[in-house]
Amino acid sequence: MATNPTKISRLRQHFLSGRSLTQLEAIGLYGAFRLAARVHQLKAEGFKFDTVMKADPMGNPYAEYRLRMRRVR
Structure with missing residues (x-):
């Protein structure tokens, strides 16, 4: 039986x-x-x-996140 990926791992892959x-x-x-x-x-x-x-059409602010770089070790 395969395990479901966690939300954090799916978000990591998305970014x-x-x-x-x-x-x-x-x-x-x-x-x-709780994306933040x-x-x-x-x-x-x-x-x-x-x-x-950014702001939606009603003027409400929201954040858009984009990965800048991979892990720094």
Whole structure:
């Protein structure tokens, strides 16, 4: 029986594929409701992120995360 990948591992793979991610996308794609916390975990692993603040049509701010570089060892 195969084990399901964890949310953090699926998010890690998403970012390593070169794609960006917002909270709304994280909920829809991975059921991840705390994207900022998961990004914080990945930063603790040594990943570097660029964060771009955007606004939706109503003016509400949200963050878009993109991996800047892989782990630094």
